[in-house]
Amino acid sequence: MERVEWLTEREERAWRALQFMQMRLDGELARQLATDSALSYPDYRVLVALTDRPDGRLRLFELAAVLGWEKSRASHHVARMTSRGLVDKEPCDDDRRGAFVVITERGRRELADAAPGHVATVRRLFVDLLSDDQLDSIADVAESVLANLVRREPAASRMRL
Amino acid sequence: MERVEWLTEREERAWRALQFMQMRLDGELARQLATDSALSYPDYRVLVALTDRPDGRLRLFELAAVLGWEKSRASHHVARMTSRGLVDKEPCDDDRRGAFVVITERGRRELADAAPGHVATVRRLFVDLLSDDQLDSIADVAESVLANLVRREPAASRMRL
DNA sequence: CTAACATAGTGGACGTGTCATCTATTCCCA
DNA sequence: TGGGAATAGATGACACGTCCACTATGTTAG
Numbered sequence: 001m002e003r004v005e006w007l008t009e010r011e012e013r014a015w016r017a018l019q020f021m022q023m024r025l026d027g028e029l030a031r032q033l034a035t036d037s038a039l040s041y042p043d044y045r046v047l048v049a050l051t052d053r054p055d056g057r058l059r060l061f062e063l064a065a066v067l068g069w070e071k072s073r074a075s076h077h078v079a080r081m082t083s084r085g086l087v088d089k090e091p092c093d094d095d096r097r098g099a100f101v102v103i104t105e106r107g108r109r110e111l112a113d114a115a116p117g118h119v120a121t122v123r124r125l126f127v128d129l130l131s132d133d134q135l136d137s138i139a140d141v142a143e144s145v146l147a148n149l150v151r152r153e154p155a156a157s158r159m160r161l
Numbered sequence: 162m163e164r165v166e167w168l169t170e171r172e173e174r175a176w177r178a179l180q181f182m183q184m185r186l187d188g189e190l191a192r193q194l195a196t197d198s199a200l201s202y203p204d205y206r207v208l209v210a211l212t213d214r215p216d217g218r219l220r221l222f223e224l225a226a227v228l229g230w231e232k233s234r235a236s237h238h239v240a241r242m243t244s245r246g247l248v249d250k251e252p253c254d255d256d257r258r259g260a261f262v263v264i265t266e267r268g269r270r271e272l273a274d275a276a277p278g279h280v281a282t283v284r285r286l287f288v289d290l291l292s293d294d295q296l297d298s299i300a301d302v303a304e305s306v307l308a309n310l311v312r313r314e315p316a317a318s319r320m321r322l
Numbered sequence: 323c324t325a326a327c328a329t330a331g332t333g334g335a336c337g338t339g340t341c342a343t344c345t346a347t348t349c350c351c352a
Numbered sequence: 353t354g355g356g357a358a359t360a361g362a363t364g365a366c367a368c369g370t371c372c373a374c375t376a377t378g379t380t381a382g
Contacts, residue, residue: 006280011288014296017303020229022183024310030340042368061330068181073369075331080367097330097377119167127172129309130302135175137298141291142178148290149185191370203338222360234339236362241337258347258360 025125032121037114042077043086044118047111050087050103057102059092086110186286193282198275203238204247205279208272211248211264218263220253247271 007015030041039047049066050056058066064074078101081087086107092098103111130138168176191202200208210227211217219227225235239262242248247268253259264272291299 005284007283007288010293010296010300014291014300014303015283015288017300017307018183021303021306022179023229024307027340028310034340040367059330068184070370071329071331072333072371075333076369079332092330095330095378097375099331122168122176123166125310126306127168127176129305130175132171134298134302135171137295138302139171139175139178141295141299142175142182144290145182145287146178146185149189149286188370195371201337220360231340232359232361233341233363236360237339240362253360256348256360258345260361 028125029118029121033114033118036117037110039086039110039114043081044111044114046077046081046101047086047103047107048115050101051108051111055102056108057090057100060099060101063101081107189286190279190282194275194279197278198271200247200271200275204242205272205275207238207242207262208247208264208268209276211262212269212272216263217269218251218261221250221260221262224262242268 026041033039033041033044037044045067046063049063050058052066060074060078061071063069063078064071067074069077078087078089082089085104088102088104090100090102092100127135187202194200194202194205206228207224210224211219213227221235221239222232224230224239225232228235230238239248239250243250246265249263249265251261251263253261288296
């Protein structure tokens with residue numbers, strides 16, 4: 001095992017603060033939605049993704065891709081949402097393996113109720129605290145970290161016997 | 162319901178990218194630990210917190226505070242770790258409600274095995290990609306977001322009947 | 323054409339995290 | 353000092369997310 005550099009003070013500060021921020025932020029967002037609406041944070045994200053489409057429908061694998069979820073997670077979550085009447089599943093004629101996820105009237109109503117409070121909270125706890133430069137800096141960092149992750153990913157698929 | 166400003170393009174870019182980064186980063190970190198060691202990411206953080214103390218022990222509520230966890234989460238997680246022999250629980254004489262969480266030899270061994278790979282992954286996927294300015298910027302942002310969260314928190318406790 | 327492979331989606335098992343609730347103890351102040 | 357409030361911790365119920373294995377359908381190369 002070669003020598004491993006532990007983090008410098010500067011690195012540690014950034015890494016710790018980021019972890020804490022994300023944990024607390026997600027917690028608050030989830031809590032706000034749970035308190036002020038009947039939607040969980042994942043529910044909310046699914047419904048937003050669906051209403052971004054003119055017909056309010058997405059193939060399950062597209063939904064997973066848009067949200068950055070694994071397909072299994074999307075399947076489980078959509079199943080839960082279907083049982084609560086927030087979305088419906090419909091078969092797909094082009095590809096008979098496939099399924100569409102469609103937002104219901106009830107889903108639209110609950111999203112419309114929840115959205116203002118959620119957006120206000122994102123502003124209050126995050127966006128409104130930051131300058132334009134800080135927002136850009138965050139986006140730059142996050143995008144380069146993501147690009148690096150994606151670049152590494154195909155390595156696994158390339159591994160063939 | 163007053164009018165709510167949805168996010169500008171710049172704000173949305175930062176917010177979305179940050180969410181994605183954190184989700185993917187946590188996933189990779191968890192996956193790396195699961196693959197290369199017998200520890201989960203939460204396990205790892207508990208053991209690090211304990212070894213930061215000279216005697217390898219912390220009161221349960223202190224552990225929760227250090228990690229930024231709710232006490233219930235700490236209690237559940239420590240129970241799971243105790244059953245796997247990574248930590249022990251010991252009664253506290255000063256405060257008979259209390260309990261100490263103590264790292265075991267086995268816990269120390271597994272942490273020592275897991276640490277190099279974990280740190281290397283944090284470097285590879287995050288720290289080493291960023292400049293000093295970027296690291297400082299992240300830390301500044303995260304700390305001000307956290308300070309804002311803490312500032313709001315006491316409001317709830319102040320609410321009395 | 324068909325055999326191998328890839329992809330869409332499902333479902334069970336399990337670990338994780340939150341909320342609400344409960345007990346026991348300690349703190350505090352009138 | 354006695355009694356109400358705060359605190360430490362445990363626990364049960366439930367939602368969430370991952371891994372893995374599986375079915376069914378589509379795609380492609382020989």
